[in-house]
Amino acid sequence: MSANLETVVVLAAGEGTRMKSATPKVLHEVAGRSLVGHVLNAVSALAPKQVRVVVGAGREAVEEHLREVAPNVTTVFQERRGGTGHATQLALAGTDISGTILILAGDTPMLTGESLKQLLATHHEGGFTASVLTAEHPDPTGYGRIVRGDDGSLLRIVEERDADDFVKEIYEVNSGVYAFDAKKLAGAIGKLTNDNSQGELYLTDVIEILRNEGGTIAAALIEDFIEILGVNDRVQLAESAALLRDRINEGFMRAGVTIVDPTTTWIDATAEIANDVTIFPGTAILGSSKIATGAVIGPRTTLESCKVFEGANIVESNCFEATIGASANVGPYSYLRKGTVLGTGAKAGAFVEIKNAKVGDGSKVPHLSYVGDATIGEGSNIGAATIFVNYDGIDKHHTTIGDHVRIGSDSMLVAPVSIGDGAYTAAGSVITEDVPAGAMGVARGKQRNVLGWVMRKRSGTKSAIAAEAAEKRDEKKG
Numbered sequence: 001m002s003a004n005l006e007t008v009v010v011l012a013a014g015e016g017t018r019m020k021s022a023t024p025k026v027l028h029e030v031a032g033r034s035l036v037g038h039v040l041n042a043v044s045a046l047a048p049k050q051v052r053v054v055v056g057a058g059r060e061a062v063e064e065h066l067r068e069v070a071p072n073v074t075t076v077f078q079e080r081r082g083g084t085g086h087a088t089q090l091a092l093a094g095t096d097i098s099g100t101i102l103i104l105a106g107d108t109p110m111l112t113g114e115s116l117k118q119l120l121a122t123h124h125e126g127g128f129t130a131s132v133l134t135a136e137h138p139d140p141t142g143y144g145r146i147v148r149g150d151d152g153s154l155l156r157i158v159e160e161r162d163a164d165d166f167v168k169e170i171y172e173v174n175s176g177v178y179a180f181d182a183k184k185l186a187g188a189i190g191k192l193t194n195d196n197s198q199g200e201l202y203l204t205d206v207i208e209i210l211r212n213e214g215g216t217i218a219a220a221l222i223e224d225f226i227e228i229l230g231v232n233d234r235v236q237l238a239e240s241a242a243l244l245r246d247r248i249n250e251g252f253m254r255a256g257v258t259i260v261d262p263t264t265t266w267i268d269a270t271a272e273i274a275n276d277v278t279i280f281p282g283t284a285i286l287g288s289s290k291i292a293t294g295a296v297i298g299p300r301t302t303l304e305s306c307k308v309f310e311g312a313n314i315v316e317s318n319c320f321e322a323t324i325g326a327s328a329n330v331g332p333y334s335y336l337r338k339g340t341v342l343g344t345g346a347k348a349g350a351f352v353e354i355k356n357a358k359v360g361d362g363s364k365v366p367h368l369s370y371v372g373d374a375t376i377g378e379g380s381n382i383g384a385a386t387i388f389v390n391y392d393g394i395d396k397h398h399t400t401i402g403d404h405v406r407i408g409s410d411s412m413l414v415a416p417v418s419i420g421d422g423a424y425t426a427a428g429s430v431i432t433e434d435v436p437a438g439a440m441g442v443a444r445g446k447q448r449n450v451l452g453w454v455m456r457k458r459s460g461t462k463s464a465i466a467a468e469a470a471e472k473r474d475e476k477k478g
Contacts, residue, residue, distance in 0.1 A: 007049065008043050009091045010105070012107075020233075023061070031245065045112075046117065111175075111228065118222070119220050130184070137173045154219040155208070156211070245262075246262065264282050283299065285303050290306075292312075313330070322338070334350070352367060356374075357375065367384050383407050383409035399419075400419070407425050419431070420434070
């Protein structure tokens with residue numbers, strides 16, 4: 001369908017003043033991609049020979065972003081915003097474009113590659129000079145209206161500001177997506193005038209110019225108008241995010257993923273989820289996260305660019321760039337930071353934070369602990385309230401725990417330090433030296449009881465009165 005598609009032009013130079021943001025409009029994100037990123041993703045399904053993006057407001061930021069997400073695109077700078085026609089003139093300047101050219105806006109994140117393929121199929125099969133993707137919108141306010149002739153052919157596109165009351169009653173609107181015969185477009189684009197309410201060059205006026213020159217024009221109506229929805233302010237950004245959420249969730253559910261409450265589950269378009277995964281309410285799966293079959297996620301869990309293996313269970317936790325092994329358990333209230341790797345059957349329990357650490361197969365950090373810059377072997381257990389003391393105020397240091405180690409509760413492991421295979425540490429120890437394999441590390445002051453201290457130091461308090469009464473009872477027993 002897109003065999004003759006030589007060039008795609010994405011118009012992304014708008015100021016986006018209604019966003020009221022220092023961030024260029026096309027860089028605002030929904031469902032894991034920028035607005036222009038979604039458009040370029042849809043375009044990628046067509047495999048065009050070249051993509052040219054017209055940039056303007058926030059040029060440097062937009063170009064930097066494009067180098068990251070689409071390094072093969074060419075950018076064209078529109079210093080003075082003179083309308084869509086002017087932007088297209090700049091995109092065509094100094095080029096010898098032939099075949100078919102596709103032009104679309106950079107702020108329509110709902111647009112799909114499938115709809116673009118359908119437009120190109122209509123354009124090529126009918127041998128049209130130009131084809132416009134259209135939709136019937138229940139509230140067409142703000143959109144250019146499609147004016148058809150008695151035979152149903154496209155006569156012209158009338159912008160909202162230039163429309164009379166009769167035209168404003170038309171519900172079929174322009175999507176801003178066009179397919180042109182490139183040579184015919186190049187001849188017509190120079191004939192545009194700015195004789196309109198905005199004083200700009202409208203690309204839509206090319207349609208009437210081509211028709212008057214004998215060209216044939218198609219209006220390709222799509223069924224789902226939400227695909228053409230643009231984003232001009234924060235309200236529309238949120239609306240698009242919700243629509244994308246619903247589309248993404250439906251796709252995963254039809255592919256065999258259980259999403260208990262789709263309205264509170266947010267999954268980025270860039271995430272990958274296998275069948276037979278279960279996702280509970282209040283969960284966000286973001287970035288490049290990959291979740292294998294049988295995993296159970298949530299409720300109230302955030303995964304960002306994490307890799308989750310088969311059968312893992314993550315509940316009420318936040319995980320960022322972490323790897324969670326098969327049948328591992330995380331949470332509740334765990335915080336897995338970048339570089340965390342949990343082995344098969346490992347556990348990061350309640351109120352546990354792990355950073356840049358590998359927890360071996362079957363090892364457990366059950367609760368109330370911090371593990372940073374560490375390697376923990378297989379089958380080891382880290383007692384409650386254990387702290388891996390990894391930072392000396394200047395540098396980070398590593399702790400190594402062997403296989404089948406038992407770390408007593410409330411231990412402080414002051415890195416760099418190593419605990420050998422099968423070793424133990426006594427509860428409450430501050431371990432500053434290596435513990436050999438099979439040894440018990442004990443590092444705490446010997447307890448002593450100072451008799452009568454409370455009555456001497458805190459006479460008259462409830463504690464002192466209780467202590468005095470207990471002492472008298474002991475004397476009677478004696």
